[in-house]
Amino acid sequence: MSILIKTDKNKWTRRALIRGMGVGAASALLPVLEADAQDSAPKRVIIMTTPNGIAPEVEPVGSQTNWQFGSAASTLNDVRSDITYLRGIDLKTYTTNRIPNDHPPVIHQLLTASDSIDPMDGSNPAVSGTWLASGQSIDQFLADRLMANPATQTRFRSIVAGADCGAFAWQQVYRQPQEPIFPENNAGNLHARIFEGVTPGGGQPDPALIAELARRKSVVDSVQDELNAVLSRVGSADKQKIESHINAIREIEQRLDFDQQSSAGAACEVPNLRGTPGSQDDQHRLKGTNMMDIIANAFACDQTRVATLQWANGASGIRFSSLGIDEGHHDLTHDNFGPNAGKRAQIAGWYAERFKYFIEKLKSIPEGSGSVLDNTVILWTSEHNGAQQHGRTNIPFFLAGGLGGAFNTGQFLDFSGNSLAHNDVYVSLAQGVGLSDVTSFGKASLVRGPVPGLLA
Incomplete structure (x- = not known):
């Protein structure tokens, strides 16, 4: 499969398009292409x-x-001007509505900023894997809104990636309430899916592909009458499941639809995947690096504009032997909590290095008069604060990148005297990407508004 290519930041390869489609078919699209060329990054x-x-x-x-x-994060001082750090952000979905303070009940609240649902009605809830989120996660909310606008549609609505995720992985990202998305942990699979048909540096659409797509008819459209009949006879729960499945099929069709294919900029590159030999934490690093490279280049190729990357999970048994640490990460947060503080700080520094890599990777990709990082924000956080066993207050939030001038950077914003709910961080993200109508996210009673001082 091939996609449309830009030969530089502002110009489409219109001749290549016309050659592939024929003058008559392509002429109707030329105003659209010129309008796109005038858009900002x-x-x-x-x-x-x-x-x-x-x-x-x-x-x-x-x-x-x-x-x-x-x-523990001194390595980030080199890129401090690109980062805003938020102190005094609480998981108020938990602190205002106490449930068992364990990974399965609370992990859902991190990205949804909404209450958790216990289908077991209190029967052994702390160890139950049946807890679900009552809301949509912020990444999927943003993806839906961007895909609803023809000017911001991309080939893929979002990327949900993982590095060594396991039992709790599916509990962070939610397509809809009670509908988790399991992250893709195989970099090879994600790479093949995202970069199929991408031709870096310019090229022309494949005429055979265009002809084939012209002959295709939507699978969903062809059976729409039958689907409507089924939907009219089933209950609300089954209807929701069927509609979700239909939406998933339509997303695949969108990726095959010529009109929906994205433009690859001059900086678009298809990354090479790295092998993962060595110690357990070295493998973990390389797996995550592959995912960061895929996301960064998917952005440069404008394949998507929303991504999540989950490193491991709350029960992570990864041993950071390169740091001289023999215990699993999860064990260090429970066993000998005080004496193991130094080891936890070392691991925080290890992940800070990964965050720095992500920042520098995006910063190395030119875009307009700046870089992809200038038009992006990377939010790094965790499900609890690390200062206590499962502490749900003062959770670190790092924000790197200016989001196209929407965010102030190089700041340390301290709200510890009057803490904010993490809902407000997500309201800021939505407004930062241009969704000015979004004044609330997640549990509305906790929202004050965008984080003061963050939006430019």
């Missing part, structure tokens, strides 16, 4: 989560504009 959002909290040794010291990261 797209805004993009990445959410990166790491397990078992982020050690408090990462917290900055100093004032709002004159500050440095703490010892």
Whole structure:
């Protein structure tokens, strides 16, 4: 499969398109292409989560504009001007509505900012894997809104990637309430799906592909009457499941539809995947690096504008032997909590290095007069604070990138004296990508509005 290509940041390969489609077929699209060329660079959002909290040794010291990261995150001081750190952000979905403080009940709240649902009605809930979210996750909300606007549609609505995710992986990202999405952990599979047919540096559409797509008829459209008949006879729960399945099929059709295919900019590259030899944490690093490279280049090729990357999960048994740590990460957050503080800080530093790589990767890809990072925000957070066992207050939130000038960077914003709900961070994300009508997200009673000082 081939996709349409831009030979530079502002010009489509119109001659290639015309050759592939024929003058008559292509002429109707030329005004659309010229309008697209005048658009500013797209805004993009990445959410990166790491397990078992982020050690408090990462917290900055100093004032709002004159500050440095703490010892565990000192590596980020090199890119501090690209980052805003938020202190005093609480998981108020938990603190205002206490449920068992364990991974299965609470993990759903991290990206949805909504209450958790216990289908077991309190029967052994702390160890039950049946807990679900009552809301949609912020990444999927943004993806839906962007895909609903023809000017911001892309070939893929979002990327949901994982590096060594396991038992709790599916509980963070929610397509809809009670409808989790399991992240793709195989970089080879994700790479093949995202970059199928991408021709970096310019090219022309495949005439055979265009002819084939012209002959295709939507599978859903061909059976729409039968679907309507079935939907009219089933209950609301079954109807929701069927409609969700139909939407998934339509998303696949969109990716095959010529009119929906995205434009690859001059900086579009297809990344090479790295092997994953070595120790357990070295393999973990390389798996995550592959995913970060895929996301960064998918953005440069405008294949999508929303992505999540989940490193491991709340029960992570990864041993960071390169740091001289023999215990699993999860065990360190429970066993000998005080004495193991230094080891947890080392692991926080290890993940800070990964965050820095992501920042520098996006910063290395030119776009307009700046870089892809300038038009992106990477949010890094965790399900609890790392200063306590499953502490749900003062959860670290790192934000890197200016989101096309929407976000202020180089700041340390401290709300510990009057904490905010993490719902407000997600309202800020929505408004930052241009959704000015979004004044609430998740559990509405917790929302104050966008984070003060974050939006430019």
